[in-house]
Amino acid sequence: MKHTKSLLESIRFILIFSVIAILCFNTQAANASCLEPGDPETEFSNEAAVFSGTVVYISGVNGLWMDGVTRTLMSIGFHPEDFYNKLFIGRRIVFDVDRSWKGVETSSVMIRTGYNTGHSSGYPFEVGSYYLVYANHAYGDPEKYLLTSLCSRTLMSPNNSEDIAYLNNLPTLELRYFPAIIRTIDGSQIITALLLAGFVYILGRRRKHE
Numbered sequence: 081m082k083h084t085k086s087l088l089e090s091i092r093f094i095l096i097f098s099v100i101a102i103l104c105f106n107t108q109a110a111n112a113s114c115l116e117p118g119d120p121e122t123e124f125s126n127e128a129a130v131f132s133g134t135v136v137y138i139s140g141v142n143g144l145w146m147d148g149v150t151r152t153l154m155s156i157g158f159h160p161e162d163f164y165n166k167l168f169i170g171r172r173i174v175f176d177v178d179r180s181w182k183g184v185e186t187s188s189v190m191i192r193t194g195y196n197t198g199h200s201s202g203y204p205f206e207v208g209s210y211y212l213v214y215a216n217h218a219y220g221d222p223e224k225y226l227l228t229s230l231c232s233r234t235l236m237s238p239n240n241s242e243d244i245a246y247l248n249n250l251p252t253l254e255l256r257y258f259p260a261i262i263r264t265i266d267g268s269q270i271i272t273a274l275l276l277a278g279f280v281y282i283l284g285r286r287r288k289h290e
Contacts, residue, residue: 114201114231117214120246123233129183129191129215129226130247132238133175135205136188137264170194173205174263175213180253183215183226188260191215191226201229212238212247 117123124130174190191213194202205211214232218224228234238244 114229117231117233120233120243123214124182124247124250126216127182127214127232128217128222129180129189130213131175131177131180131182131184131189132210132212132244133177133179133189134210135173135207136176136260137172137174138205138207139172139264170202171205174260175211176260177255180255181247181250182253185253185256186258187255188258188263189226190263191228192218193228201231203228203230203232203234206236209236210238211236212241212243 118126170193172190172192175188177184177187177189193205211234213228213234215226215228215234216232218227233243235241235243
């Protein structure tokens, strides 16, 4: 009984710590209100990356381990959309890149966008669809991840667009091969597996000593 109580206390601590960590580090929320983007030439100059490619993978930014936290908070009265909007900055989108004009020099790339809800300007990417993407670095910091939204000139099936007409006059960057599958690996899933393995190990040792 004593061990069970200690275990429950540990689980509660991990959940509380997870929520606090997300609040501290994922503070850049998507905003549904934005200005109309400029013309292709203006936006090409303004954005850090411009490329075209096919979406091969979409995941929540914080990975599968947060599903457990989400369900726990739902059980005590949080609405899923409220939870995502307050604690998540969005989704990870992995592309197979076929052409890049700026900012992307590999054959695959991972960017982020907000969740596509009524309170988010996240772009509604779909796996298997082809896009022209305009993206900037989060917080304007070149060391941060690339981010796009409905506020940009990002568009699906852009082949007959004025954007491609403009970009076709510009040189493209040489792309270095980098497998897209590697970008789909979620570090939080690895952490989850290690935590679960540690939990099982500790539980097994406690049972042996009982």
